[in-house]
Every structure is written in structure tokens, then in C-alpha cells.
Amino acid sequence: MLRHRRPRGRLLPLAVAVILAAPLATAGSLSAFVDDEDGGELDPAKRHLRAPHDVSFEITDDDRLLAAGEDWAEVLFPRLDAEFPGRFSFDDDAEVWSDNRGEYVWDDDEEVYWQNVSAETLTRGRQDYVQFCASCHGLDGDGYGRSAQALRPPPRDFSQGLFKFTKVSPDYLPSDDALVHLIQEGLDGTPMFPWDVAEPRLRDVVQYIKSMSPEDEGWRDSTNDFGDPIDVGEDPWVGDIPAAVAEGERLYHANGCYNCHPGYLGAVAINAIQDKPADTAFRENITIPKRVEDSSYEVLGESVDIMVPDFTWHTMRRGRTPQDVARTIKAGIQGAGMPTWETFPDKTIWAIAHYVRHLTDEYHGQPAKRAAFMADVRAGH
Amino acid sequence: MKTLLDALRSRATWRWLGTGALLLMLSPCADAAMLQEAVDLPNRWGPNPSASDYGWRYDELFTLITILISVSFAIMLILLVLPMIRDRARAGHKASFDHGSSLFDKRFTATVSVIVFIVLDAWVLVIAVRDLREGYWNIPTELEGAYRVEVLAQQWSWNFRATGLDGEFGTADDVITINDLTVPQDRPVVFNLTSKDVIHSLYVPDMRMKRDANPGAVNQAWFQPITAGDFAILCAELCGFAHYQMGAQLHVLSPEDFGAWEQDASMIAVAGFDPEDTEAQWAWDWKE
CATH class of the missing domain: 2.60.40.420 (Cupredoxins -  blue copper proteins)
Structure with missing residues (x-):
């Protein structure tokens, strides 16, 4: 029996041609996407649209960052040594502490410890940074990531060395621990998540973030010092929260928190607390929070304004518990309008924290109840 | 190697393995708390109840597809398992082997395929398109509040x-x-x-x-x-x-x-x- 062979080969050359041509055509269209016509100079107004073709993962040079000041050196390394046995080693001859993130060298002239961060550490940090952080904070750490467009409040610009919620004393640099905690806990109400990344990797990312400080600023300025974590002690109001809330309400209005945050009492009540004549006037719209400038942070050359939180309405960035609120009050928010209230006794701060947390627990997410409460307050002005 | 092959051929091996697998599958039942948790779930057999006014369409379609597939799967299983038991090699009966390539087989397969396609797929498709047109694609305008x-x-x-x-x-x-x-x-x-x-x-x-x-x-x-x-x-x-x-x-x-x-x-x-x-x-x- 004769068998007819199907002419299978007729379409083969065409298929091969198509398969070969497809990558070439794709490459052609991609090269149109990567815009290098202006020699790499980017229109500042289009910085978000920077095509991510300049991703480099490899960092070749070691870096030198401020590690700890004189007063810390005596305390910090012995403490860390006790906390992480075996992590640090001390070279008696060279008087150098070292761990797997570099060497800590004493500088006699500047009287500080410098941390010599190895290029491998920075490369590891850079790799995780590009994967986790760069979409918002930008490949260069300038806060102009592709996804940062129109985000308010804007992502931090790491070249400023300014951090809002690290909860260390103001005007000080945050320690590695403070930065790691911030990344692990996240900031409520923003795309800054509680990042679910192993701590050793976060510590590398933190080294890389520190290395973005510009010359003679941040971690490259030997006159800077590290802030101790803010300590508010034990809650003095345990067992008597209603009293704390009542006292907090008085203190909140006695200390003029309503100058930026809303006031939650009528005019008569506030003036009574402040021992002022009952008809003393307040800022306009006292029941609505104020819009303030967000640090020296600029977006496309314009400074950015943000809302001060209304505790019955907004979420607090790092205020899940009264203790968190108390620490924020004591530390202040660097760069934003919130000053430090370090001069207050801890008991006062705790009372205000309880009051603020009470407002959130009571009214946040309950629009009808909140509207009735605020209408009452407004009626008193 | 030979011992291993012998062990694999032995029925006792498979009996033990089967018992072990069964125990492993039943082991969660030993954890009474976990079991109770599963029983206490308000809706443990399906998704949360629909909270939107077109949600019933998807739930009904989902149920329909589940039923159709379950039924056809059951029929498939019977058609597969029955001949395996009925025509297996045993005393006085030799197992036969069939390519299923006769003209009758081909026609039968084609007919069944067409029926399955029309009854199952087309049915689901018609309902799905109707649901899309009346629900999901039927986007209200501003005038409709x-x-x-x-x-x-x-x-x-x-x-x-x-x-x-x-x-x-x-x-x-x-x-x-x-x-x-x-x-x-x-x-x-x-x-x-x-x-x-x-x-x-x-x-x-x-x-x-x-x-x-x-x-x-x-x-x-x-x-x-x-x-x-x-x-x-x-x-x-x-x-x-x-x-x-x-x-x-x-x-x-x-x-x-x-x-x-x-x-x-x-x-x-x-x-x-x-x-x-x-x-x-x-x-x-x-x-x-």
C-alpha cells in the first residue's frame, strides 16, 4: 500500500524565521523604551519614569561610617558583646572591634569609632534594598522611586539622614537597632509595611541605607552622636486608666496640643483649664487638624505639606499602644512639626498618651459616633 | 536490589504502607481542638457568604460547575474502574487488550465528546455570559446613584x-x-x-x-x-x-x-x- 507523505516541511522555514525574528523585534522596541537620548540626564519633572536599566547590584568599595562616639564606645561594645556572645571580637594589639559587618576602629583625632563596612556587606544590603525598598525610596535612595509618585507623606530621602519615627532623642542619629525596629514594625497607614525580612538581612540593608549619607552629613559627620532609645519607664497609671484619660484630657488642652491637633473640648472648658477669660479665641477651625510642612522634604522642588493627625480620624504611624504614643510624644517627630516633650515628667506623658489612645479606641472607625462627638465639640466654639 | 524488588512485590509491604498512610491521613483527628476549630467555622464548606447584590450569580455558577464536574468525574471513574475489575485476568479468563481504534470506537468517542461539550461547556458558557452581561459588565452610571x-x-x-x-x-x-x-x-x-x-x-x-x-x-x-x-x-x-x-x-x-x-x-x-x-x-x- 502506498503511503502519501504529508508535505510537513513547507511551513518550517517560515516558523524558523518567525522564531528567530521575534527576539530581534522585541529588542528593537525595548531600546526605544530605554531613553538615553539626553545622555542620561533626566528631566526633573519625569524622575519617577526613570527606566530601571541602571540597576547595579555590585558595590566594589568599602565604606567608612560613624559607629559610636566616645561615651558610647565604653558602653556599646561590652553591652553588644554580652548580648550577642561571639559576634564581636576584639584585637588587643590594634584595638579594633570587629564583627561580620566590618571593623570598628577608634579614631584618635575625631575621638569617635568608625565602622569600616565591607563591600560584601554593602552589596548584600544593596541587593535587598533594590528588591524591597527601591520601588518607593528609589534606586538612589532619594525617595523618588517609581511607586513613590504622589505618595503623601512622601517616602524618606535617605540622603537627608532624617528619620521621623525612630524614637530616639531628637537631633541624634538613630542606632542600627532603632532603624531595624522601625523596618520590622512598619508605619501604620502608609505603604511602609512591617517588613517580614530576616533580621541579619535587615542589618545589611541598614548599613547600606547609612552609606547613602552625603559627605560630612549623617553617618559621615564625626560631630554627630547617637541617640539613646527613648525610655518612658513603666506605666504609672496601671489599674487606673480612667483617671489617666481624664488627667490626659486636661493636660492635652492645658499644653496647647490643639494648636496643631484638633481640640476635643469646647472653648469654655479649654479656657477654664488654662485659667483664661472664657471668651479667649482659638485658632480657626480648632476641631480640624492643621496642615504643616513635612520637614525639609521636597518633591520636585516644592516642599510638601502633611496633615497633623486627628486622633478620632487618622491612624497613628507608630502608636499602637499607649507606650508607643508616650514614646512618640517624648521623642517628637524629627523634621515634622511635632517637637520633643522631653521636659515633661513621664507621668504627664503617659496620661496624655492614654488620652490620645482612648480617643482612637473610642471613635476611630466609628463615623456616626465620631461625627456626633465632634459636632458637640464644634457647638462649644 | 533484588531484595528491594522482592519487597515491592510482596503484599505485606503494601499492606503496611497502606495502613501507615491511612493513619497519617487520620492523624489530624487526634487533635480534638483542631478538629473542633474546623467544625466551629461558620462556613466551613465554601467561601464567605456573598456581600454584594450580584454575588449570587457567581456562587450559583460555582455550585453548578462543581456539580457538573463531580457527576462527570463519577461517570468517568465508573467507566474506567468497571472494565478493570470485570475484564481483569483471572482463573478461566484472559485479559484482552484493545487499541480502541475501530471506526465504531472513533465515532462513539466523537459523539460523546460533542454531547459533553454541548451539555457541560456550552451550558456553563451561556450562563456565564448572561451573568457577565447582567452583572459584572453592567456597570452603573453616575445617574444611577x-x-x-x-x-x-x-x-x-x-x-x-x-x-x-x-x-x-x-x-x-x-x-x-x-x-x-x-x-x-x-x-x-x-x-x-x-x-x-x-x-x-x-x-x-x-x-x-x-x-x-x-x-x-x-x-x-x-x-x-x-x-x-x-x-x-x-x-x-x-x-x-x-x-x-x-x-x-x-x-x-x-x-x-x-x-x-x-x-x-x-x-x-x-x-x-x-x-x-x-x-x-x-x-x-x-x-x-
Whole structure:
């Protein structure tokens, strides 16, 4: 029996041609996407649209960052040594502490410890940074990531060395621990998540973030010092929260928190607390929070304004518990309008924290109840 | 090697292995607390009850497909297992082997395929298209009292923008929220979706709604909540490392609550509006 062979080969050359041509055509269209016509100079107004073709993962040079000041050196390394046995080693001859993130060298002239961060550490940090952080904070750490467009409040610009919620004393640099905690806990109400990344990797990312400080600023300025974590002690109001809330309400209005945050009492009540004549006037719209400038942070050359939180309405960035609120009050928010209230006794701060947390627990997410409460307050002005 | 092969041929081996596998499968039952937890779940056999007014369409279709597939799977199993038992080699009976390549076999297979396709696939397709036309694609307009929301997705968050009291986008009282959306009950909620960076997908399982947000294009979707409460919004398109963390809260408020909320939200939005900050004003022209 004769068998007819199907002419299978007729379409083969065409298929091969198509398969070969497809990558070439794709490459052609991609090269149109990567815009290098202006020699790499980017229109500042289009910085978000920077095509991510300049991703480099490899960092070749070691870096030198401020590690700890004189007063810390005596305390910090012995403490860390006790906390992480075996992590640090001390070279008696060279008087150098070292761990797997570099060497800590004493500088006699500047009287500080410098941390010599190895290029491998920075490369590891850079790799995780590009994967986790760069979409918002930008490949260069300038806060102009592709996804940062129109985000308010804007992502931090790491070249400023300014951090809002690290909860260390103001005007000080945050320690590695403070930065790691911030990344692990996240900031409520923003795309800054509680990042679910192993701590050793976060510590590398933190080294890389520190290395973005510009010359003679941040971690490259030997006159800077590290802030101790803010300590508010034990809650003095345990067992008597209603009293704390009542006292907090008085203190909140006695200390003029309503100058930026809303006031939650009528005019008569506030003036009574402040021992002022009952008809003393307040800022306009006292029941609505104020819009303030967000640090020296600029977006496309314009400074950015943000809302001060209304505790019955907004979420607090790092205020899940009264203790968190108390620490924020004591530390202040660097760069934003919130000053430090370090001069207050801890008991006062705790009372205000309880009051603020009470407002959130009571009214946040309950629009009808909140509207009735605020209408009452407004009626008193 | 030979011992191993012998062991594999021995029935005792398989009996022991089978018993072990059975015990392993039953081991969760030993954990009474875990079992009780599963029993106590309010709705342990299916998804959460639908909270939107077109959700029943999807639930019914889902049930229908499940039944059709279960029935055809059962028939398939019978057709496969029955001959295996009936025609197996045994004393006085030799197993036969058939290619199934006779003309009758071919015609039979073709006929069954066509019937299965018409009965199952076409049936499902007709219902699905009807549901799409009457439900999902039937996007209400503003005139029908729709509450409109512009959704701007990004790695790894949802930005929502509602019109506020004035009913127009791009004005001072636009209510902008991140990962937190408040909508009214018993009113259609219509979305315009796009993305800043990569493809995301707005997924509200309780509302039976899912729609991609593509960079450079505006997609539409809608639902009408019939239950007040808090629901989860998820991202249903792998969008990078933190995809699994990309979620938001959906608050459905009763009409009275929502009135109070919209009033306050607009007021606070106006107070926080910075006319100089042009970059933050990302509203686009509404796409009907």
C-alpha cells in the first residue's frame, strides 16, 4: 500500500524565521523604551519614569561610617558583646572591634569609632534594598522611586539622614537597632509595611541605607552622636486608666496640643483649664487638624505639606499602644512639626498618651459616633 | 536490589504502607481542638457568604460547575474502574487488550465528546455570559446613584480617591486614602483602576469582584454591597516581593453612617489640601 507523505516541511522555514525574528523585534522596541537620548540626564519633572536599566547590584568599595562616639564606645561594645556572645571580637594589639559587618576602629583625632563596612556587606544590603525598598525610596535612595509618585507623606530621602519615627532623642542619629525596629514594625497607614525580612538581612540593608549619607552629613559627620532609645519607664497609671484619660484630657488642652491637633473640648472648658477669660479665641477651625510642612522634604522642588493627625480620624504611624504614643510624644517627630516633650515628667506623658489612645479606641472607625462627638465639640466654639 | 524488588512485590509491604498512610491521613483527628476549630467555622464548606447584590450569580455558577464536574468525574471513574475489575485476568479468563481504534470506537468517542461539550461547556458558557452581561459588565452610571472610586495601585499598596461631597474628581475635597476604603451600603460602587508600576489586581472576595489594574490603562469594575461591615481587599496578581502583604480594608457603612463619614472626610480633605502640591493631585477624567 502506498503511503502519501504529508508535505510537513513547507511551513518550517517560515516558523524558523518567525522564531528567530521575534527576539530581534522585541529588542528593537525595548531600546526605544530605554531613553538615553539626553545622555542620561533626566528631566526633573519625569524622575519617577526613570527606566530601571541602571540597576547595579555590585558595590566594589568599602565604606567608612560613624559607629559610636566616645561615651558610647565604653558602653556599646561590652553591652553588644554580652548580648550577642561571639559576634564581636576584639584585637588587643590594634584595638579594633570587629564583627561580620566590618571593623570598628577608634579614631584618635575625631575621638569617635568608625565602622569600616565591607563591600560584601554593602552589596548584600544593596541587593535587598533594590528588591524591597527601591520601588518607593528609589534606586538612589532619594525617595523618588517609581511607586513613590504622589505618595503623601512622601517616602524618606535617605540622603537627608532624617528619620521621623525612630524614637530616639531628637537631633541624634538613630542606632542600627532603632532603624531595624522601625523596618520590622512598619508605619501604620502608609505603604511602609512591617517588613517580614530576616533580621541579619535587615542589618545589611541598614548599613547600606547609612552609606547613602552625603559627605560630612549623617553617618559621615564625626560631630554627630547617637541617640539613646527613648525610655518612658513603666506605666504609672496601671489599674487606673480612667483617671489617666481624664488627667490626659486636661493636660492635652492645658499644653496647647490643639494648636496643631484638633481640640476635643469646647472653648469654655479649654479656657477654664488654662485659667483664661472664657471668651479667649482659638485658632480657626480648632476641631480640624492643621496642615504643616513635612520637614525639609521636597518633591520636585516644592516642599510638601502633611496633615497633623486627628486622633478620632487618622491612624497613628507608630502608636499602637499607649507606650508607643508616650514614646512618640517624648521623642517628637524629627523634621515634622511635632517637637520633643522631653521636659515633661513621664507621668504627664503617659496620661496624655492614654488620652490620645482612648480617643482612637473610642471613635476611630466609628463615623456616626465620631461625627456626633465632634459636632458637640464644634457647638462649644 | 533484588531484595528491594522482592519487597515491592510482596503484599505485606503494601499492606503496611497502606495502613501507615491511612493513619497519617487520620492523624489530624487526634487533635480534638483542631478538629473542633474546623467544625466551629461558620462556613466551613465554601467561601464567605456573598456581600454584594450580584454575588449570587457567581456562587450559583460555582455550585453548578462543581456539580457538573463531580457527576462527570463519577461517570468517568465508573467507566474506567468497571472494565478493570470485570475484564481483569483471572482463573478461566484472559485479559484482552484493545487499541480502541475501530471506526465504531472513533465515532462513539466523537459523539460523546460533542454531547459533553454541548451539555457541560456550552451550558456553563451561556450562563456565564448572561451573568457577565447582567452583572459584572453592567456597570452603573453616575445617574444611577453610583459611588465612584479611582484606584491607583502601586507596589505594594492601594491608593483610593473618592469624590467627596462635590461629586467631582480633582478637587480639594477628594478623599484620598491608602489601604483603606469606605463605601456606602446599597449603592453601586464603581471603580476606575490603574497602576503606577506593574500589574495588580483588585480582589474583594466577599463581593465576588476581581479586576486587574494595568499601568497605562484604566479598567472598570463595580459591585453593590448589601451588607455593612469590614471586608478584606487583596491583590490577586503576583506583583513583586511583598505581593502577599498587599491588602486593604473595605468598610461598608450603612447609609446614615456613610453620610456622617463623607461629611467629615470631605471637611478634613479640604483642610489638608495643598494647592501647590500638584504632584499629589493625580485624579484622572472619569471613564464611564
